Amino acid sequence: MKKIQMVDLQSQYQKIKDVVNTSIDEVLNSSAYINGPYVKEFQADLEKYLGVKHVIPCANGTDALQIAMMGLGLAPGDEVITVDFTFAATVEVIGLLQLTPVLVDVEPDTFNIDINALKKAITPKTKAIVPVHLFGQCANMEAILAIAKEHNLFVIEDNAQAIGADYTFKDGTSKKAGTIGDVGTTSFFPSKNLGCYGDGGAIFTNNDELAHTLRGIVNHGMYKRYYHDVVGVNSRLDSIQAAVLKAKLPHLDTYCQARRNAARYYNNAFVNNPNIITPVAKSNKKNCSTSICDNCNCHVFHQYTLQITNGKRDELHQHLLDNNIPNAIYYPVPLHKQKAYADKRYKEDDFKVTNKLVETVISLPMHTELEEDQLAFITKTINDFIK
Ligand SMILES: *Cc1c(COP(=O)(O)O)cnc(C)c1O
Numbered sequence: 001m002k003k004i005q006m007v008d009l010q011s012q013y014q015k016i017k018d019v020v021n022t023s024i025d026e027v028l029n030s031s032a033y034i035n036g037p038y039v040k041e042f043q044a045d046l047e048k049y050l051g052v053k054h055v056i057p058c059a060n061g062t063d064a065l066q067i068a069m070m071g072l073g074l075a076p077g078d079e080v081i082t083v084d085f086t087f088a089a090t091v092e093v094i095g096l097l098q099l100t101p102v103l104v105d106v107e108p109d110t111f112n113i114d115i116n117a118l119k120k121a122i123t124p125k126t127k128a129i130v131p132v133h134l135f136g137q138c139a140n141m142e143a144i145l146a147i148a149k150e151h152n153l154f155v156i157e158d159n160a161q162a163i164g165a166d167y168t169f170k171d172g173t174s175k176k177a178g179t180i181g182d183v184g185t186t187s188f189f190p191s192k193n194l195g196c197y198g199d200g201g202a203i204f205t206n207n208d209e210l211a212h213t214l215r216g217i218v219n220h221g222m223y224k225r226y227y228h229d230v231v232g233v234n235s236r237l238d239s240i241q242a243a244v245l246k247a248k249l250p251h252l253d254t255y256c257q258a259r260r261n262a263a264r265y266y267n268n269a270f271v272n273n274p275n276i277i278t279p280v281a282k283s284n285k286k287n288c289s290t291s292i293c294d295n296c297n298c299h300v301f302h303q304y305t306l307q308i309t310n311g312k313r314d315e316l317h318q319h320l321l322d323n324n325i326p327n328a329i330y331y332p333v334p335l336h337k338q339k340a341y342a343d344k345r346y347k348e349d350d351f352k353v354t355n356k357l358v359e360t361v362i363s364l365p366m367h368t369e370l371e372e373d374q375l376a377f378i379t380k381t382i383n384d385f386i387k
Pocket residue numbers: 060061062063086087089090132158160161186187188189199200201
């Protein structure tokens with residue numbers, strides 16, 4: 001059996017090495033390291049893949065969130081609602097821009113924003129909602145869009161973990177994750193579903209005016225060279241990363257499929273274990289169940305996350321490490337309990353689900369190269385320990 005890794009980027013690279021190396025060589029020989037042809041080509045390819053009018057590449061997923069908020073003209077004091085259970089980048093940029101983060105709880109089965117909690121958190125100062133499509137599946141966008149419309153709020157999708165996923169509306173139409181709200185953001189961090197070999201990110205929108213604003217903000221607020229109309233930032237996707245991404249994008253659907261196959265193996269293996277809750281994939285698509293079907297691409301499993309309900313999560317974490325099975329706790333501390341983001345306004349009762357999840361979740365190895373003997377070993381080790 002090959003050594004088990006949380007994310008196996010090396011084996012994935014070996015399969016696409018020729019095209020990646022040729023592309024990188026081309027960049028090196030051209031010396032167009034910044035804003036070279038690969039950046040524009042990847043941008044166009046991604047626009048086509050996502051079915052979105054504008055992709056604005058930038059330096060990383062955190063910048064993408066910040067720039068999106070700057071582009072929407074959010075101002076100090078504006079309240080931005082997001083989730084308590086996510087990677088800190090989401091709330092960090094809200095704080096950096098001196099906006100007021102308002103954290104809310106998540107749903108126990110999908111780990112995504114709880115719609116009732118979202119409704120309760122809206123005040124006259126609320127300006128935007130940032131749903132995070134956690135672990136590879138879209139939040140309940142249909143409900144979020146309706147609430148946003150009613151209260152005149154912007155929707156910024158943090159799509160760092162769900163690129164390639166489809167979201168189906170009740171009428172049967174579907175859109176790619178990140179292209180549903182006013183603006184969407186993503187990260188190309190190496191371990192993300194579409195990862196480069198360094199840092200990278202992008203912003204998506206169908207709004208021409210907003211796209212224009214964003215293109216200036218990423219480039220020092222310049223719309224004409226050396227004329228700075230607004231305060232911007234320096235946030236670029238470099239040509240080498242764009243070359244890697246252009247080579248990898250055609251494989252994204254196959255990569256999603258490979259992740260889903262691994263997730264299905266895991267789900268089947270744990271189905272009869274009374275102390276394990278497996279992740280659900282929720283979709284409005286007809287003939288879709290909460291099991292993982294091939295009929296829809298609603299979950300792309302950036303992470304495969306179990307809930308261990310018998311109180312032995314931490315013991316399992318150690319037991320797996322002792323058996324050379326990498327695993328991780330995403331996320332161990334709710335954001336409202338982090339020193340940087342604690343706020344007297346929060347009541348523990350408002351975060352019942354997150355407070356429980358941080359004690360029960362465990363994420364298993366998940367990537368495009370998992371092999372059956374590895375999956376068999378991982379699931380047997382878990383089922384032998386958690387009975
Ligand atoms: C990875 C991630 C980010 C940040 O992306 P970087 O490219 O690392 O800056 C933001 N939000 C979520 C949910 C993420 O998982």
